[in-house]
Amino acid sequence: MSADALDARWDGFLAKIRERFDELMRESEAGCAELLKHTGGDTVPLSNAWQGMRMRALGLQSKIGDTWSESVQDKFHEIEAYDRADAAWARAEAVSDQIEIDLERIETKIFADALRSMLSMAAQEQAALRCSQCGAELPVGVVLAVTEVNCRHCGALNTIEPGPRARMAVALSHYLWQEACWPKWLARWQAENAAKRARNVTLAQLQAWEAAEIDYWTAWLHERAKLMPNTARDFDKELRGRLHQFYGSLEREPAWFKAGAPRRVPPM
Amino acid sequence: MASDAQLLETGRRAIASVINLALTCPAGGDARWDAMLGQLGVTPLAADERARHLREGPGQSRGALLLELRWALEAAIEPLCEHMDDGYVLRTAADQAVRDYVGAVKPKITTSSIFANAMAGIATSPGRITGAAEAAADRCSCCGAPRQDRSSNTCRYCGETL
Numbered sequence: 001m002s003a004d005a006l007d008a009r010w011d012g013f014l015a016k017i018r019e020r021f022d023e024l025m026r027e028s029e030a031g032c033a034e035l036l037k038h039t040g041g042d043t044v045p046l047s048n049a050w051q052g053m054r055m056r057a058l059g060l061q062s063k064i065g066d067t068w069s070e071s072v073q074d075k076f077h078e079i080e081a082y083d084r085a086d087a088a089w090a091r092a093e094a095v096s097d098q099i100e101i102d103l104e105r106i107e108t109k110i111f112a113d114a115l116r117s118m119l120s121m122a123a124q125e126q127a128a129l130r131c132s133q134c135g136a137e138l139p140v141g142v143v144l145a146v147t148e149v150n151c152r153h154c155g156a157l158n159t160i161e162p163g164p165r166a167r168m169a170v171a172l173s174h175y176l177w178q179e180a181c182w183p184k185w186l187a188r189w190q191a192e193n194a195a196k197r198a199r200n201v202t203l204a205q206l207q208a209w210e211a212a213e214i215d216y217w218t219a220w221l222h223e224r225a226k227l228m229p230n231t232a233r234d235f236d237k238e239l240r241g242r243l244h245q246f247y248g249s250l251e252r253e254p255a256w257f258k259a260g261a262p263r264r265v266p267p268m
Numbered sequence: 269m270a271s272d273a274q275l276l277e278t279g280r281r282a283i284a285s286v287i288n289l290a291l292t293c294p295a296g297g298d299a300r301w302d303a304m305l306g307q308l309g310v311t312p313l314a315a316d317e318r319a320r321h322l323r324e325g326p327g328q329s330r331g332a333l334l335l336e337l338r339w340a341l342e343a344a345i346e347p348l349c350e351h352m353d354d355g356y357v358l359r360t361a362a363d364q365a366v367r368d369y370v371g372a373v374k375p376k377i378t379t380s381s382i383f384a385n386a387m388a389g390i391a392t393s394p395g396r397i398t399g400a401a402e403a404a405a406d407r408c409s410c411c412g413a414p415r416q417d418r419s420s421n422t423c424r425y426c427g428e429t430l
Contacts, residue, residue, distance in 0.1 A: 052385075158406075
């Protein structure tokens with residue numbers, strides 16, 4: 001088989017994988033949205049269904065590498081088309097990377113939608129709260145933690161317990177912040193991959209990755225503080241905490257170590 | 269005396285015959301499968317054990333049980349392997365046939381089955397949400413008057429320590 005014919009078959013295979021993946025993701029979004037209508041805020045069934053769909057998508061993604069190593073690479077090498085093989089594998093990696101990114105984006109959207117649905121239910125619940133002393137309406141917005149408010153009518157101090165939906169929303173809130181910071185998440189993913197895939201990673205690549213990490217987590221923490229204002233006071237400490245693992249991984253990089261570990265954010 | 273090649277071919281036909289019948293059975297087997305086991309001298313699993321395999325095993329939408337299939341294949345090929353210089357090839361073919369069979373009888377995971385299972389699990393989900401938001405006024409345990417702030421630890425109406 002000629003290199004052109006091999007390229008054509010390989011590209012056709014990649015297009016089919018992508019098409020099947022897109023179909024799976026359309027089914028996932030529609031199925032999860034429908035499921036959400038019936039769960040009353042419980043995310044366990046949603047999570048179970050998504051994990052099933054995610055595993056199928058990962059199965060598709062792994063077919064790319066498996067098919068390449070089991071048969072396609074050898075066919076390129078048999079006709080000594082080594083450069084064409086490298087280019088064909090680069091196209092495969094691009095498809096595989098896009099699948100990884102889209103999986104993260106769709107997972108984020110599915111759970112951010114679940115979170116919005118829970119917040120909406122929590123808001124309805126909390127709007128119905130009445131002063132337990134006099135029965136008057138309480139001036140409660142959406143609260144996510146135990147809060148005290150005075151009744152406007154009788155002045156009694158009421159303790160508001162936000163309820164299980166609001167608490168579940170807090171537990172899942174990561175998805176909401178990640179969705180709001182999506183372009184920065186993507187930039188971080190790209191910087192991390194550029195550094196990890198480089199044969200000899202440079203200090204400039206590591207610093208670009210560091211900048212993207214700081215940028216993402218800063219935006220993430222700002223987004224969180226919008227819904228949970230009490231988290232803003234520990235901003236610097238939180239940022240150091242979020243970056244702790246990242247800096248730990250940089251310590252194993254010779255280029256970083258040789259430059260004296262020039263970290264922009266001080267340790268915890 | 270038959271050659272190894274002839275024995276191998278006979279063994280492969282025996283494997284195909286057992287597999288083909290196993291595949292046409294409903295999940296757990298049927299009378300035809302029991303007859304096949306009888307011909308091969310294999311003692312089937314007890315009825316309750318068969319039910320347990322179906323219930324708790326790897327899951328199969330059709331076909332004879334995996335363990336009985338393996339026993340049947342072993343019974344079919346072992347007499348041939350004993351007369352072969354190298355029975356390894358035939359045993360490997362039987363092992364591969366079992367693996368292929370697993371792939372054929374396992375229930376296919378589809379989008380609709382994933383969402384149907386998730387939907388069916390809603391009522392019994394461990395994360396099922398019960399309860400709602402609540403508001404409770406803090407009252408004096410002595411006179412029942414509502415507390416209005418936390419600036420003082422004594423009730424302003426009766427002096428009780430709050």
